[in-house]
Amino acid sequence: MLRLRIIISCLVVGLTLNAASGRSNWVIDPKKTRISFAVDATGWPKTKGVFHDFEGNISVDFEKPKQSRVMFKVRTGSVDVGSDLLASLIRSSAFFNSEQHSEAVFVSTGIEKTSAKTVHITGNMTLLGVTHSESFDVFVDAGLADKGRLGYKATGSFERSKYGMVTGIPVIADVVDLEITTEQYEQAN
Amino acid sequence: MNKQTETLPDQWDAPARFLHWVSAIWVLGLMGLGLAMVNLVKASGLKFDLYQLHKSYGFLFGLVLIVRLTWKFIFHRRKISNRGFLHQAAIINHNLMLLLLLTLIASGYVVTCFSIIPIPIHVFGWNVPSLLSPDMLMEQGAISVHHMIAFALLALVLVHIGAALFHHFILKDKTLIRMLK
Numbered sequence: 001m002l003r004l005r006i007i008i009s010c011l012v013v014g015l016t017l018n019a020a021s022g023r024s025n026w027v028i029d030p031k032k033t034r035i036s037f038a039v040d041a042t043g044w045p046k047t048k049g050v051f052h053d054f055e056g057n058i059s060v061d062f063e064k065p066k067q068s069r070v071m072f073k074v075r076t077g078s079v080d081v082g083s084d085l086l087a088s089l090i091r092s093s094a095f096f097n098s099e100q101h102s103e104a105v106f107v108s109t110g111i112e113k114t115s116a117k118t119v120h121i122t123g124n125m126t127l128l129g130v131t132h133s134e135s136f137d138v139f140v141d142a143g144l145a146d147k148g149r150l151g152y153k154a155t156g157s158f159e160r161s162k163y164g165m166v167t168g169i170p171v172i173a174d175v176v177d178l179e180i181t182t183e184q185y186e187q188a189n
Numbered sequence: 190m191n192k193q194t195e196t197l198p199d200q201w202d203a204p205a206r207f208l209h210w211v212s213a214i215w216v217l218g219l220m221g222l223g224l225a226m227v228n229l230v231k232a233s234g235l236k237f238d239l240y241q242l243h244k245s246y247g248f249l250f251g252l253v254l255i256v257r258l259t260w261k262f263i264f265h266r267r268k269i270s271n272r273g274f275l276h277q278a279a280i281i282n283h284n285l286m287l288l289l290l291l292t293l294i295a296s297g298y299v300v301t302c303f304s305i306i307p308i309p310i311h312v313f314g315w316n317v318p319s320l321l322s323p324d325m326l327m328e329q330g331a332i333s334v335h336h337m338i339a340f341a342l343l344a345l346v347l348v349h350i351g352a353a354l355f356h357h358f359i360l361k362d363k364t365l366i367r368m369l370k
């Protein structure tokens with residue numbers, strides 16, 4: 001009986017502590033997540049692609065949104081552009097060099113609320129082993145809150161040359177547009 | 190039966206007929222593929238696949254063309270009696286088409302070599318080596334050359350097909366038949 005009391009009180013303390021910090025952890029639902037990119041080229045339609053293999057989570061602090069954190073990890077070898085031949089070119093050392101650098105990672109360093117439904121995320125992106133600061137505009141889909149889910153859409157762009165990916169420039173554009181739409185569910189601690 | 194046809198010297202031999210029809214289908218295919226992939230297809234992935242297909246089959250056709258030219262000009266030199274202006278024109282057209290095919294394949298290869306994006310021509314798992322170093326301006330130039338030769342060839346081929354049909358349906362002679370059997 002005493003044991004149970006202790007357990008319960010621990011739980012209560014734990015929960016209140018959690019509520020006090022306002023922090024909760026969310027994991028992305030891969031089925032409701034799409035990580036896509038688009039690149040322009042001269043005399044060629046925009047090449048649009050998605051990644052099939054990724055993971056990510058966010059740790060949200062509802063009271064101090066600035067202290068929320070976002071992490072995304074993408075396996076570059078899982079790129080899909082609607083052509084196996086083109087995908088293998090993109091995986092090759094001319095672009096992603098997926099054999100040596102299998103992952104691209106984004107870890108947030110700062111989050112700023114820009115309006116009721118939008119935030120601006122800055123973070124470190126690592127591609128081809130090179131890390132630079134990039135930022136994304138994020139639109140938060142509040143409609144999902146009822147379902148206990150967090151939904152948002154992040155858009156941004158970066159210059160691939162900064163990461164040493166220079167093949168085809170300027171015929172293939174330096175700037176790569178990114179768009180991530182995702183839904184996340186709360187992780188049970 | 191038309192007298193003139195009977196006095197025509199010889200039949201095309203079987204290899205010449207075979208090579209003619211194989212390359213006719215091949216060339217019309219590459220032509221359609223080339224026009225479609227450049228002008229019609231808007232999806233990057235499919236367009237890319239078609240470009241690679243065009244390059245592979247274009248290069249492979251080079252081998253067919255070498256066999257054909259070897260047969261025509263080395264092993265099977267037909268003696269042609271001069272049968273007038275139109276016949277001369279037909280022969281000139283034949284030789285011009287063969288010449289344009291050679292330069293078309295060469296220019297296609299040159300386009301690939303000058304490209305600053307390293308995408309080799311694939312033939313049966315073999316990557317055709319590039320003999321030139323990447324150069325954007327030269328690539329543009331080579332594309333224009335390939336484009337112009339392709340359209341010139343298309344014009345000659347249309348005249349050629351028109352003439353063959355004219356022989357068959359209007360003149361009702363054996364010109365088309367003797368290329369068939």
Ligand code: HEM
Pocket residue numbers: 216219220221223224227228240243244245246247248250290293294295296297298300301310332335336339340
């Ligand atoms: C008999 C052989 C060939 C024919 C009939 C042919 C025909 C064509 C045609 C009609 C086009 C479209 C031109 C336009 O609309 O601008 C084209 C484009 C092209 N061909 Fe060929 N081609 C042949 C061989 C080759 C070969 C051997 C290669 C390379 C190995 C090649 C590479 C290309 C490329 C890269 C383009 C695209 C140029 C662009 O980006 O606009 N072709 N070809």
Ligand code: HEM
Pocket residue numbers: 205206209212213214216217261279283284286287290346349350353354364365366367368
């Ligand atoms: C489906 C369309 C075609 C038809 C109906 C056709 C018909 C013919 C005929 C009837 C001849 C024999 C002419 C004669 O006896 O004087 C011939 C010869 C010839 N054709 Fe075609 N042709 C076609 C497509 C092509 C194409 C696309 C090319 C180019 C690649 C071509 C290249 C030649 C050449 C070079 C000859 C001379 C014979 C030789 O060198 O083997 N033809 N064609």
